[in-house]
Amino acid sequence: MKLVLVGGGHAHALAARQLATGKFSQITLVSAPRSTPYSGMLPGLLAGHYQFAQAHIDLKKLADKYQFEFIEQRMSAIDCQNQQLTLDNGQQLDWDLLSLDTGSTPPLPKWFYQNESNNLVSIKPVEKFLECWQTFLEKLKQQPQWKAKIAVIGSGAGGIETLLALQYELSQRWPGREFEYCLIYRSSNVLAGHCSAVQSRMAKLLRQRHIHQVSGFALKQAEPDKLIAEDGRSELVDFSVVCTGAKAPSWATDSELDTCERGFVQVNQHLQSTSHPKVFAAGDIASIYPISPPKAGVYAVRQAPILTENLKQMAVAGSDVSLNNSESELAVELSVKLESYQAQQHFLSLLSCGDRYAIASWRNLALQGRWVWYWKDYIDRKFMNQFPGTRL
Ligand SMILES: Cc1cc2nc3c(=O)[nH]c(=O)nc-3n(C[C@H](O)[C@H](O)[C@H](O)COP(=O)(O)OP(=O)(O)OC[C@H]3O[C@@H](n4cnc5c(N)ncnc54)[C@H](O)[C@@H]3O)c2cc1C
Structure with missing residues:
Protein backbone atom coordinates (compact mmCIF):
# COMPACT_ATOMS: atom_id res chain seq x y z
CA MET A 1 0.00 0.00 0.00
CA LYS A 2 1.43 3.35 -1.04
CA LEU A 3 1.13 6.00 1.65
CA VAL A 4 1.52 9.66 0.79
CA LEU A 5 1.93 12.21 3.58
CA VAL A 6 1.26 15.79 2.51
CA GLY A 7 2.72 18.55 4.70
CA GLY A 8 5.55 18.20 7.16
CA GLY A 9 3.62 19.56 10.13
CA HIS A 10 4.02 18.48 13.74
CA ALA A 11 1.84 15.35 13.45
CA HIS A 12 3.59 14.05 10.33
CA ALA A 13 7.07 14.78 11.64
CA LEU A 14 6.29 12.68 14.72
CA ALA A 15 4.43 9.97 12.79
CA ALA A 16 7.23 9.63 10.25
CA ARG A 17 9.49 8.11 12.91
CA GLN A 18 7.09 5.20 13.48
CA LEU A 19 5.56 4.52 10.09
CA ALA A 20 8.49 2.57 8.67
CA THR A 21 7.37 -0.41 10.76
CA GLY A 22 3.97 -0.39 9.03
CA LYS A 23 2.96 -2.55 6.07
CA PHE A 24 3.54 0.09 3.43
CA SER A 25 5.11 -0.69 0.08
CA GLN A 26 6.18 2.93 -0.19
CA ILE A 27 5.97 6.08 1.93
CA THR A 28 6.31 9.52 0.35
CA LEU A 29 6.34 12.86 2.15
CA VAL A 30 5.42 15.89 0.06
CA SER A 31 6.20 19.22 1.70
CA ALA A 32 7.75 22.55 0.86
CA PRO A 33 9.96 24.10 1.93
CA ARG A 34 12.34 21.39 3.03
CA SER A 35 12.55 22.59 6.64
CA THR A 36 9.50 22.88 8.86
CA PRO A 37 9.38 25.14 11.93
CA TYR A 38 8.44 23.94 15.38
CA SER A 39 5.81 26.47 16.46
CA GLY A 40 6.75 26.44 20.15
CA MET A 41 10.21 27.77 19.28
CA LEU A 42 9.12 30.33 16.71
CA PRO A 43 9.04 33.31 19.11
CA GLY A 44 12.43 32.23 20.52
CA LEU A 45 13.82 32.05 17.00
CA LEU A 46 12.59 35.58 16.23
CA ALA A 47 13.97 36.85 19.54
CA GLY A 48 17.36 35.33 18.77
CA HIS A 49 17.34 32.72 21.56
CA TYR A 50 17.50 29.89 19.02
CA GLN A 51 19.28 29.41 15.73
CA PHE A 52 17.25 28.52 12.64
CA ALA A 53 18.42 24.89 12.79
CA GLN A 54 17.40 24.52 16.44
CA ALA A 55 13.80 25.48 15.66
CA HIS A 56 13.38 23.58 12.38
CA ILE A 57 13.21 19.96 11.31
CA ASP A 58 14.88 19.10 8.04
CA LEU A 59 12.27 16.90 6.38
CA LYS A 60 14.68 15.52 3.78
CA LYS A 61 16.99 14.29 6.53
CA LEU A 62 13.99 12.89 8.40
CA ALA A 63 12.91 11.02 5.27
CA ASP A 64 16.42 9.70 4.64
CA LYS A 65 16.72 8.53 8.23
CA TYR A 66 13.47 6.56 8.17
CA GLN A 67 13.89 5.49 4.55
CA PHE A 68 11.00 7.11 2.81
CA GLU A 69 10.82 9.34 -0.21
CA PHE A 70 10.76 13.12 0.15
CA ILE A 71 9.42 15.44 -2.54
CA GLU A 72 10.03 19.15 -1.93
CA GLN A 73 6.88 20.45 -3.55
CA ARG A 74 3.55 21.86 -2.50
CA MET A 75 0.39 19.97 -3.32
CA SER A 76 -2.13 22.02 -5.28
CA ALA A 77 -5.00 19.57 -5.85
CA ILE A 78 -6.42 16.25 -4.67
CA ASP A 79 -8.36 13.95 -6.97
CA CYS A 80 -10.06 11.49 -4.63
CA GLN A 81 -11.74 9.48 -7.35
CA ASN A 82 -8.50 8.62 -9.14
CA GLN A 83 -6.46 8.70 -5.93
CA GLN A 84 -4.05 11.19 -7.37
CA LEU A 85 -2.41 14.41 -6.21
CA THR A 86 -1.21 17.31 -8.32
CA LEU A 87 1.90 19.11 -7.15
CA ASP A 88 2.87 22.72 -7.86
CA ASN A 89 5.34 21.62 -10.55
CA GLY A 90 2.54 19.77 -12.38
CA GLN A 91 3.72 16.32 -11.25
CA GLN A 92 0.95 13.78 -10.57
CA LEU A 93 1.33 11.41 -7.66
CA ASP A 94 -0.75 8.27 -7.01
CA TRP A 95 -1.72 7.21 -3.52
CA ASP A 96 -3.51 4.31 -1.89
CA LEU A 97 -3.66 6.00 1.49
CA LEU A 98 -3.37 9.75 1.99
CA SER A 99 -2.62 11.78 5.11
CA LEU A 100 -2.77 15.58 5.32
CA ASP A 101 -0.94 17.79 7.83
CA THR A 102 -0.44 21.07 6.01
CA GLY A 103 -1.27 23.55 8.79
CA SER A 104 -3.11 26.80 8.13
CA THR A 105 -2.40 30.44 7.29
CA PRO A 106 -4.00 33.65 8.63
CA PRO A 107 -7.26 34.53 6.83
CA LEU A 108 -6.19 37.18 4.37
CA PRO A 109 -8.46 39.05 1.97
CA GLY A 245 -6.54 33.23 13.16
CA ALA A 246 -6.47 30.36 10.72
CA LYS A 247 -7.72 29.91 7.18
CA ALA A 248 -8.06 26.72 5.14
CA PRO A 249 -6.34 26.34 1.75
CA SER A 250 -8.46 26.44 -1.40
CA TRP A 251 -7.40 22.93 -2.49
CA ALA A 252 -9.47 21.53 0.38
CA THR A 253 -12.76 23.08 -0.72
CA ASP A 254 -11.91 22.43 -4.38
CA SER A 255 -11.56 18.71 -3.66
CA GLU A 256 -14.36 16.16 -3.18
CA LEU A 257 -13.46 15.83 0.47
CA ASP A 258 -15.97 16.82 3.13
CA THR A 259 -14.97 20.15 4.62
CA CYS A 260 -16.33 22.09 7.60
CA GLU A 261 -18.01 25.47 7.16
CA ARG A 262 -14.57 27.15 7.44
CA GLY A 263 -13.17 24.98 4.65
CA PHE A 264 -10.96 22.64 6.71
CA VAL A 265 -10.91 18.91 5.93
CA GLN A 266 -13.60 17.27 8.02
CA VAL A 267 -12.55 14.11 9.85
CA ASN A 268 -14.13 11.83 12.43
CA GLN A 269 -12.64 10.93 15.82
CA HIS A 270 -10.24 8.53 14.03
CA LEU A 271 -8.83 11.53 12.08
CA GLN A 272 -10.31 9.88 9.00
CA SER A 273 -12.13 11.91 6.37
CA THR A 274 -15.90 11.73 6.88
CA SER A 275 -16.32 11.33 3.12
CA HIS A 276 -13.24 9.34 2.02
CA PRO A 277 -12.03 6.60 4.41
CA LYS A 278 -8.61 6.38 2.78
CA VAL A 279 -7.86 10.01 3.57
CA PHE A 280 -6.69 11.13 7.02
CA ALA A 281 -5.90 14.59 8.34
CA ALA A 282 -4.33 16.02 11.49
CA GLY A 283 -3.25 19.37 12.90
CA ASP A 284 -4.68 22.71 11.81
CA ILE A 285 -5.93 21.42 8.45
CA ALA A 286 -8.27 18.93 10.16
CA SER A 287 -11.66 19.82 11.54
CA ILE A 288 -12.87 17.07 13.83
CA TYR A 289 -16.58 16.38 13.63
CA PRO A 290 -18.62 17.31 15.62
CA ILE A 291 -16.36 19.33 17.96
CA SER A 292 -12.96 20.41 16.79
CA PRO A 293 -10.25 21.75 19.11
CA PRO A 294 -8.68 25.17 18.47
CA LYS A 295 -5.91 25.49 15.91
CA ALA A 296 -2.73 24.96 17.92
CA GLY A 297 0.41 22.91 17.50
CA VAL A 298 -0.20 21.15 20.79
CA TYR A 299 -3.22 19.37 19.28
CA ALA A 300 -1.27 18.33 16.19
CA VAL A 301 1.34 16.81 18.51
CA ARG A 302 -1.27 14.90 20.52
CA GLN A 303 -2.91 13.61 17.36
CA ALA A 304 0.33 12.13 16.04
CA PRO A 305 0.18 8.72 17.84
CA ILE A 306 -3.47 8.20 16.88
CA LEU A 307 -2.74 9.11 13.27
CA THR A 308 0.28 6.80 13.18
CA GLU A 309 -1.61 3.86 14.59
CA ASN A 310 -4.59 4.34 12.30
CA LEU A 311 -2.48 4.66 9.15
CA LYS A 312 -0.71 1.44 10.12
CA GLN A 313 -4.04 -0.29 10.74
CA MET A 314 -5.27 0.81 7.34
CA ALA A 315 -2.14 -0.66 5.75
CA VAL A 316 -2.72 -3.99 7.48
CA ALA A 317 -6.33 -4.07 6.28
CA GLY A 318 -5.31 -2.90 2.80
CA SER A 319 -2.68 -5.60 2.40
CA ASP A 320 -5.14 -8.28 3.51
CA VAL A 321 -7.62 -7.46 0.78
CA SER A 322 -6.94 -7.37 -2.93
CA LEU A 323 -10.08 -5.67 -4.08
CA ASN A 324 -10.74 -2.79 -6.38
CA ASN A 325 -10.95 0.70 -4.91
CA SER A 326 -14.59 0.93 -3.94
CA GLU A 327 -14.70 -2.64 -2.63
CA SER A 328 -11.57 -2.19 -0.58
CA GLU A 329 -12.90 1.10 0.77
CA LEU A 330 -15.94 -0.75 2.00
CA ALA A 331 -13.77 -3.53 3.40
CA VAL A 332 -11.49 -1.23 5.33
CA GLU A 333 -14.46 0.69 6.64
CA LEU A 334 -16.00 -2.50 7.97
CA SER A 335 -12.97 -4.36 9.22
CA VAL A 336 -10.40 -1.88 10.51
CA LYS A 337 -10.34 -1.16 14.20
CA LEU A 338 -9.18 2.42 14.45
CA GLU A 339 -8.03 4.38 17.50
CA SER A 340 -10.06 7.40 18.58
CA TYR A 341 -8.66 10.80 19.35
CA GLN A 342 -10.02 12.67 22.33
CA ALA A 343 -8.95 16.31 22.49
CA GLN A 344 -7.95 17.53 25.93
CA GLN A 345 -10.29 20.27 27.14
CA HIS A 346 -7.59 22.53 28.50
CA PHE A 347 -3.98 22.88 27.61
CA LEU A 348 -1.11 24.67 29.23
CA SER A 349 0.08 27.73 27.32
CA LEU A 350 3.47 29.18 28.06
CA LEU A 351 3.59 32.59 26.45
CA SER A 352 7.07 33.91 25.87
CA CYS A 353 7.55 37.63 26.34
CA GLY A 354 10.53 38.35 24.12
CA ASP A 355 13.27 38.20 26.72
CA ARG A 356 13.71 35.03 28.76
CA TYR A 357 10.46 35.65 30.59
CA ALA A 358 7.06 34.01 30.11
CA ILE A 359 3.48 33.92 31.35
CA ALA A 360 1.83 30.55 31.99
CA SER A 361 -1.87 30.15 31.30
CA TRP A 362 -3.73 27.14 32.61
CA ARG A 363 -7.50 27.27 33.05
CA ASN A 364 -8.05 30.15 35.52
CA LEU A 365 -4.46 30.22 36.64
CA ALA A 366 -1.78 32.71 35.65
CA LEU A 367 1.89 32.46 36.60
CA GLN A 368 4.84 34.39 35.32
CA GLY A 369 8.57 34.72 35.64
CA ARG A 370 11.90 33.84 34.14
CA TRP A 371 11.46 30.29 35.42
CA VAL A 372 8.33 29.93 33.26
CA TRP A 373 10.45 30.73 30.20
CA TYR A 374 13.05 28.11 31.20
CA TRP A 375 10.24 25.62 31.73
CA LYS A 376 8.98 26.33 28.20
CA ASP A 377 12.51 26.13 26.87
CA TYR A 378 12.91 22.70 28.49
CA ILE A 379 9.64 21.41 26.96
CA ASP A 380 10.47 22.78 23.51
CA ARG A 381 14.01 21.40 23.46
CA LYS A 382 12.65 18.05 24.61
CA PHE A 383 10.28 18.05 21.65
CA MET A 384 13.05 18.82 19.20
CA ASN A 385 15.33 16.21 20.76
CA GLN A 386 12.97 13.62 19.31
CA PHE A 387 14.51 14.43 15.93
CA PRO A 388 18.24 13.83 16.32
CA GLY A 389 20.22 14.12 13.11
CA THR A 390 17.42 15.93 11.30
CA ARG A 391 18.59 19.52 11.71
CA LEU A 392 19.74 21.51 8.72
C1 LIG B 1 4.30 32.93 16.43
C2 LIG B 1 3.49 31.70 16.67
C3 LIG B 1 3.70 30.96 17.82
C4 LIG B 1 2.95 29.83 18.06
N1 LIG B 1 3.19 29.15 19.21
C5 LIG B 1 2.47 28.07 19.48
C6 LIG B 1 2.71 27.35 20.69
O1 LIG B 1 3.55 27.72 21.51
N2 LIG B 1 1.95 26.25 20.92
C7 LIG B 1 1.00 25.83 20.04
O2 LIG B 1 0.34 24.83 20.32
N3 LIG B 1 0.76 26.47 18.89
C8 LIG B 1 1.46 27.58 18.58
N4 LIG B 1 1.21 28.25 17.42
C9 LIG B 1 0.23 27.71 16.46
C10 LIG B 1 0.95 26.67 15.58
O3 LIG B 1 1.90 27.33 14.77
C11 LIG B 1 0.05 25.87 14.66
O4 LIG B 1 -1.15 25.54 15.29
C12 LIG B 1 0.79 24.59 14.27
O5 LIG B 1 1.98 24.92 13.58
C13 LIG B 1 -0.05 23.69 13.42
O6 LIG B 1 0.69 22.53 13.18
P1 LIG B 1 0.38 21.61 11.95
O7 LIG B 1 1.03 20.31 12.23
O8 LIG B 1 -1.06 21.62 11.65
O9 LIG B 1 1.07 22.30 10.68
P2 LIG B 1 2.33 23.25 10.51
O10 LIG B 1 3.23 23.19 11.67
O11 LIG B 1 1.81 24.57 10.08
O12 LIG B 1 3.09 22.57 9.30
C14 LIG B 1 2.53 22.44 8.03
C15 LIG B 1 3.61 22.02 7.07
O13 LIG B 1 3.03 21.70 5.81
C16 LIG B 1 3.69 22.40 4.76
N5 LIG B 1 2.66 22.70 3.75
C17 LIG B 1 1.67 23.61 3.83
N6 LIG B 1 0.89 23.55 2.74
C18 LIG B 1 1.40 22.57 1.96
C19 LIG B 1 1.02 22.04 0.70
N7 LIG B 1 -0.02 22.50 0.01
N8 LIG B 1 1.77 21.04 0.18
C20 LIG B 1 2.84 20.54 0.86
N9 LIG B 1 3.24 21.02 2.06
C21 LIG B 1 2.52 22.02 2.61
C22 LIG B 1 4.26 23.65 5.43
O14 LIG B 1 5.34 24.17 4.71
C23 LIG B 1 4.65 23.10 6.80
O15 LIG B 1 5.92 22.51 6.76
C24 LIG B 1 1.95 29.40 17.13
C25 LIG B 1 1.74 30.13 15.97
C26 LIG B 1 2.49 31.28 15.74
C27 LIG B 1 2.23 32.06 14.49
Missing part, protein backbone atom coordinates in the same frame (compact mmCIF):
# COMPACT_ATOMS: atom_id res chain seq x y z
CA LYS A 110 -7.64 39.35 -1.74
CA TRP A 111 -6.33 42.90 -1.39
CA PHE A 112 -3.66 41.65 0.98
CA TYR A 113 -2.00 39.68 -1.79
CA GLN A 114 -2.19 42.69 -4.12
CA ASN A 115 -0.57 44.99 -1.55
CA GLU A 116 1.67 42.40 0.06
CA SER A 117 5.24 43.58 0.12
CA ASN A 118 8.38 43.10 2.14
CA ASN A 119 6.87 45.45 4.74
CA LEU A 120 3.37 43.96 4.94
CA VAL A 121 3.60 40.27 5.54
CA SER A 122 1.76 37.33 7.05
CA ILE A 123 3.44 35.29 9.83
CA LYS A 124 2.76 32.19 7.72
CA PRO A 125 4.27 30.76 5.64
CA VAL A 126 7.05 31.24 8.18
CA GLU A 127 9.86 31.02 5.62
CA LYS A 128 8.44 33.96 3.68
CA PHE A 129 8.02 35.98 6.86
CA LEU A 130 11.64 35.31 7.88
CA GLU A 131 12.85 36.46 4.48
CA CYS A 132 10.91 39.75 4.71
CA TRP A 133 12.11 40.35 8.25
CA GLN A 134 15.72 39.92 7.12
CA THR A 135 15.14 42.45 4.33
CA PHE A 136 13.65 44.88 6.83
CA LEU A 137 16.62 44.41 9.20
CA GLU A 138 18.92 45.23 6.30
CA LYS A 139 17.00 48.49 5.67
CA LEU A 140 17.22 49.39 9.35
CA LYS A 141 20.95 48.80 9.23
CA GLN A 142 21.33 51.13 6.27
CA GLN A 143 19.30 53.90 7.97
CA PRO A 144 20.60 54.09 11.54
CA GLN A 145 18.56 57.24 12.35
CA TRP A 146 15.25 55.70 11.32
CA LYS A 147 12.82 55.32 14.22
CA ALA A 148 10.76 52.65 12.52
CA LYS A 149 7.30 51.58 13.64
CA ILE A 150 6.66 47.84 13.82
CA ALA A 151 3.10 46.56 14.10
CA VAL A 152 1.53 43.17 14.62
CA ILE A 153 -2.11 42.66 13.71
CA GLY A 154 -3.77 40.12 15.99
CA SER A 155 -3.85 39.87 19.77
CA GLY A 156 -3.77 36.08 20.11
CA ALA A 157 -0.82 34.33 21.73
CA GLY A 158 1.07 34.04 18.42
CA GLY A 159 0.68 37.75 17.60
CA ILE A 160 1.77 39.01 21.01
CA GLU A 161 4.69 36.59 21.23
CA THR A 162 5.80 37.68 17.76
CA LEU A 163 5.74 41.40 18.58
CA LEU A 164 7.56 40.96 21.90
CA ALA A 165 10.14 38.76 20.19
CA LEU A 166 10.79 41.30 17.43
CA GLN A 167 11.11 44.05 20.05
CA TYR A 168 13.63 42.01 22.02
CA GLU A 169 15.63 41.13 18.92
CA LEU A 170 15.92 44.81 17.90
CA SER A 171 16.88 45.84 21.44
CA GLN A 172 19.73 43.31 21.38
CA ARG A 173 20.84 44.14 17.87
CA TRP A 174 20.87 47.92 18.38
CA PRO A 175 20.93 48.67 22.14
CA GLY A 176 19.64 52.16 22.90
CA ARG A 177 18.14 52.70 19.45
CA GLU A 178 14.50 53.78 19.49
CA PHE A 179 11.65 52.06 17.68
CA GLU A 180 7.89 52.18 18.00
CA TYR A 181 5.82 49.05 18.56
CA CYS A 182 2.13 48.68 18.00
CA LEU A 183 -0.33 45.83 18.63
CA ILE A 184 -3.46 46.19 16.54
CA TYR A 185 -6.54 44.07 17.09
CA ARG A 186 -10.23 43.87 16.41
CA SER A 187 -11.40 42.78 19.86
CA SER A 188 -11.51 44.89 23.00
CA ASN A 189 -9.00 42.79 24.90
CA VAL A 190 -5.89 40.72 24.27
CA LEU A 191 -5.65 36.91 24.45
CA ALA A 192 -9.26 35.95 23.84
CA GLY A 193 -9.88 32.47 25.22
CA HIS A 194 -7.45 32.89 28.12
CA CYS A 195 -8.61 33.67 31.66
CA SER A 196 -8.89 37.28 32.83
CA ALA A 197 -5.85 36.94 35.11
CA VAL A 198 -3.66 36.05 32.12
CA GLN A 199 -5.23 38.78 29.99
CA SER A 200 -4.60 41.48 32.58
CA ARG A 201 -1.03 40.32 33.27
CA MET A 202 -0.25 40.40 29.58
CA ALA A 203 -1.93 43.80 29.11
CA LYS A 204 0.18 45.17 31.96
CA LEU A 205 3.37 43.70 30.51
CA LEU A 206 2.59 45.24 27.11
CA ARG A 207 2.22 48.65 28.77
CA GLN A 208 5.49 48.18 30.66
CA ARG A 209 7.20 47.31 27.39
CA HIS A 210 5.83 50.51 25.78
CA ILE A 211 3.74 48.66 23.22
CA HIS A 212 1.05 50.94 21.87
CA GLN A 213 -2.24 49.01 21.76
CA VAL A 214 -4.96 49.80 19.26
CA SER A 215 -8.12 47.83 20.08
CA GLY A 216 -11.40 47.61 18.15
CA PHE A 217 -9.45 48.06 14.92
CA ALA A 218 -11.13 45.96 12.23
CA LEU A 219 -8.64 45.97 9.40
CA LYS A 220 -10.28 46.97 6.14
CA GLN A 221 -7.35 47.77 3.92
CA ALA A 222 -3.60 47.75 4.22
CA GLU A 223 -0.89 49.41 2.25
CA PRO A 224 2.79 48.74 2.87
CA ASP A 225 3.01 51.83 5.12
CA LYS A 226 -0.57 52.29 6.30
CA LEU A 227 -3.29 50.22 7.94
CA ILE A 228 -6.89 51.37 7.57
CA ALA A 229 -9.79 50.26 9.77
CA GLU A 230 -13.42 49.80 8.82
CA ASP A 231 -14.34 52.83 10.95
CA GLY A 232 -11.92 55.04 9.01
CA ARG A 233 -9.09 55.12 11.55
CA SER A 234 -5.62 54.57 10.18
CA GLU A 235 -2.18 53.71 11.53
CA LEU A 236 1.05 54.59 9.82
CA VAL A 237 3.49 51.69 10.03
CA ASP A 238 6.85 50.69 8.58
CA PHE A 239 6.64 46.93 9.01
CA SER A 240 3.49 45.00 9.81
CA VAL A 241 2.86 41.33 10.42
CA VAL A 242 -0.56 39.71 10.17
CA CYS A 243 -1.10 37.08 12.89
CA THR A 244 -4.86 36.62 12.83
